[in-house]
Amino acid sequence: MRVGSLQTSNRLRCHSAYLPGEQPKTQGSVIKLNTNENPYPPSSTLTDAILSEIPNLNLYPSPPSVALREEIAQLHALDPNQVIIGNGSDDILNLCVRTYADEKLKIGMFEPSYSLYEVLAGVQGSELIRIPFSDDQFSIEPEKVATCGANLFFLTSPHAPSGRLYSRKQLSLVAQKFSGLLVIDEAYADFASENAVSLLSDFDNVLITRTFSKSYSLAGLRVGYGLGPARVISELDKVREVYNLDRLAQAGALAALRDRKYFQECLEKVIEQRNLVASQFDDFGWLHITSSANFIFVQPKSSEEKVGPEVALSLFEYLAENNILVRYFPKHPQTSSFLRISIGKPSEMSILINSIKSWRQEKQQG
Ligand SMILES: Cc1ncc(COP(=O)(O)O)c(C=O)c1O
Numbered sequence: 001m002r003v004g005s006l007q008t009s010n011r012l013r014c015h016s017a018y019l020p021g022e023q024p025k026t027q028g029s030v031i032k033l034n035t036n037e038n039p040y041p042p043s044s045t046l047t048d049a050i051l052s053e054i055p056n057l058n059l060y061p062s063p064p065s066v067a068l069r070e071e072i073a074q075l076h077a078l079d080p081n082q083v084i085i086g087n088g089s090d091d092i093l094n095l096c097v098r099t100y101a102d103e104k105l106k107i108g109m110f111e112p113s114y115s116l117y118e119v120l121a122g123v124q125g126s127e128l129i130r131i132p133f134s135d136d137q138f139s140i141e142p143e144k145v146a147t148c149g150a151n152l153f154f155l156t157s158p159h160a161p162s163g164r165l166y167s168r169k170q171l172s173l174v175a176q177k178f179s180g181l182l183v184i185d186e187a188y189a190d191f192a193s194e195n196a197v198s199l200l201s202d203f204d205n206v207l208i209t210r211t212f213s214k215s216y217s218l219a220g221l222r223v224g225y226g227l228g229p230a231r232v233i234s235e236l237d238k239v240r241e242v243y244n245l246d247r248l249a250q251a252g253a254l255a256a257l258r259d260r261k262y263f264q265e266c267l268e269k270v271i272e273q274r275n276l277v278a279s280q281f282d283d284f285g286w287l288h289i290t291s292s293a294n295f296i297f298v299q300p301k302s303s304e305e306k307v308g309p310e311v312a313l314s315l316f317e318y319l320a321e322n323n324i325l326v327r328y329f330p331k332h333p334q335t336s337s338f339l340r341i342s343i344g345k346p347s348e349m350s351i352l353i354n355s356i357k358s359w360r361q362e363k364q365q366g
Pocket of ligand 1 (some may be wrong): 035036087088089090091114156160185187210211212213219223224
């Protein structure tokens, strides 16, 4: 082996990979509230759909996931040529970067946001323009997007990690002022009261990304999609890996999509828990951003009413010791005194709340 002489692309020399939340090896004993998965299993209709596809696995899948594409188009009252299916929505975000960014064409984002954008920009060798939020409520100024000089801009709504929703009106102002492609990452939109899909009839520079990972309980199947102008979709399609979704994923996602009743029931359960946990944090007197997603971004307070990175880290570590995984982002001042907690089942959330109460008591004694 002569690996020693193997050269890595120059642009990857200082590149760091995306750092996903921990996936424990043994699931059972851990309460997993760290990667915004849905706590409920996928629709039971997936079993038959996936099993009946197994005899066909000798054949390649439909390259554009044609049946799924048509049903998603119908769901959003769009034409199938306005839809592209991805191997998770990360796949679509990656296609956007491949297609609309390079060494000269820059990428913009509000910081902090979903950290994959930065990773994708690094791989492509594109300059990343980071726009700070205007305040600690994660407010945005459309003018700053318009003048940032990017060709491609990622805007997360509901925002991650804060859970804040941007109104259609705000998003349409951004789309109006920005001359590049505005990608609205709506991974969590099903948990929100509104979304940006109607902007697609007014703007030809907006692409919306969605995922089956959160609201359809299918993070393990890897299915996402993009909605946008036919012209943009056909450009992305040129870059898409030909068979980016296998037969099982196409069949499974289609079954999940058709089971609207189960989808709705799971959504309602998650939203109900989210609201209960939010009011519990209000009772504690803890600051949290009003969430339109399936997680809550909260600033823990010690029993001496202190907030800050040490307090957030203390609760993060205490919960981990008690087999409750949540997410802590220590690197940015706007996130370092907060924890992001995914919404689980009622039993899991009540264990979480009890653990937080014990932490407060123990820290008071200590
Ligand atoms: C804002 C945001 N966008 C996209 C994704 C990726 O979703 P997918 O599982 O569809 O790749 C995530 C996953 O956590 C996310 O938080």
